[in-house]
Amino acid sequence: MTTFARSIDALDGFEARSIIGTVDAVRGMTVLVRRLRVPIGSVVRIEGTSRTREPVFGEVIGFDAARAIVMLLGGSNGTGPGDRVRLERVSDSIMVGESWLGRVLDGLGRPIDGGPVPTGLEARPLFPPVVNPMTRGIIDEPLATGVRAIDGVTTLGKGQRIGIFAGPGVGKSTLMASVARGTSADVNVIALVGERGREVKEFIVDALGREGLARSVVVVATGDESPLLRVRAMAAAITAAEHFRDSGRDVMLMVDSITRFAQAQRQIGLAAGEQPATKGYTPSVFALLPQLLERAGSIEGGGSITGIYTVLVExxxxxxxxxxxxxxxxxxHVVLSRKFANRGHFPAIDPLDSISRVADQVSDPNHVVARRRLMELLAAHRESEELINIxxxxxxxNPMTDVAIALKPAIDAYLRQERDERAEFPVTCRALCEIAAESERLRAAAVAAKGV
Structure with a gap:
């Protein structure tokens, strides 16, 4: 053994006190560490006394008197009092790049699809500084999704953020996959947060398909993983979307679901000692939500991130x-109706309960008029629905109700769509204008007949 090697071997037991701590106690998925003076968000490595044991990684989420509270990123793997805790890094960043396209990764950016490790990556912070609102672009251009009920009624704009609100089992994941396959965006970034393990592969293979995956990045953290990984999965997906946006591309960011993300952050907050508020959710949940959702949008002279976020309503x-x-x-928001789903109307979008706040500013005048007429017809039919059914x-x-009844089959056919069907945006707008024109013709005829 060389003198240098012997020196290194002799120094093996000496560590810098500023970056080394000791496990004091283990409470569920959290570890209390003494003498670890590092900021919140630092990633640490827990090493056992046995060299044969694999190290465990965690993140500092808070402090309890003189001890740091560390939540584990995985299983405890035999962690116990006396184990050494080493600081890995202070800044919480992730490596992203072009080679993420077509890949399925976890919340740490590691591939889980059996493919090679992505290369040509750059480090980006998971939680970057807030974007200056004056650098944002104006939303004035539509973004096609390939779904008639969205493109025609709740038209999206490039850089918009919209929620899909749905109970379990009404088709939100299927709708997301249809958008991923049919959107006019250059890149899809999809975060599956807290999903069942069985559903992840079904979504990627059956719903998304090879064509959809080829221009997508999928970040996955299943419900049985650490709450930290579920939160990081959403943050990593947004960070990847920002990478592609900064290269001048239009990105479709889809997160399924915000609710499970919030539940994960609630677990972290409670473990850190936060007091629960409404329905047990901690204040950090409602502080973190706008920080992440506001990162979508367009940048002047650059690309855009259009965000679609599912919200699982209990x-x-x-x-x-x-x-x-x-x-x-x-x-x-787009509301998926269980009533629609129960009668086989898919996608189960309820137009009357859904709204896009930028629809009028990204649509041409004919489209705006046709959309308003469709909503009038749907509202008239719903007001008299009970009488019609019996x-x-x-x-x-009522002339408007008469027209609504006459055109209900055509309207339902317009709003319904097969899972694999892609509707071209100009065709969608033209079909909506035809329904509006026919309604005007029928209404005029009804008024004339009543006058006679």
């Missing part, structure tokens, strides 16, 4: 805390 309650907070941040509606009592 018991179809659209007023529960996460749904209510998301509505206040997002630029619109056969008590008297034809001729």
């Amino acid at each position: 018991g179809d309650d659209l007023t529960e805390p996460v749904a209510d907070a998301a509505k206040g941040i997002l630029d619109g 056969g008590a509606y008297a034809a001729g009592s």
